[in-house]
Amino acid sequence: MINLVVRGDSGKAVARAEAGVDWMVGFPDLNAPEFPMLWALTPYGDAVFNQRQIPLLLAELDRIPAACGGEWVGQARELCQVVGRGTHLYLWFVGD
Structure with a gap:
């Protein structure tokens, strides 16, 4: 399961999703x-997205195949908004 979390430059989590990505x-x-x-x-492994990559990620979430979808998609969108509104924030997809 891959977990989603927004972290700042310090590495401290400022927001996280409850649903994970299967x-x-x-x-x-x-x-x-x-x-x-x-x-x-x-x-x-981990994947990290910065503010400039968030619009690209959101565009992919708009057309993600149904097989990959789930509750995590809406939560990922919300976390993308957190990254977009802040400074020095990153959306992390954290693997096991």
């Missing part, structure tokens, strides 16, 4: 050129 459901089949942000997710 990477095994649909993600291995994502097309890298079509979903470069989501394709970066792995079940055992």
Whole structure:
């Protein structure tokens, strides 16, 4: 399970999602050129998105295949807004 958290430069968590991403459901089949942000997710590593990458991530969330969706998508959108409103904030997808 991949967890979502917003962290500042200090590494301190300022927000987190309650739902996690089940990477095994649909993600291995994502097309890298079509979903470069989501394709970066792995079940055992971390992926970090900065303010400039958030619009790209949101665009991918708008067209994510149903197999990859779930409660986490709405929560990821909310966390993207937190990153967009702050400074020196990053959205982390934290693998196991």
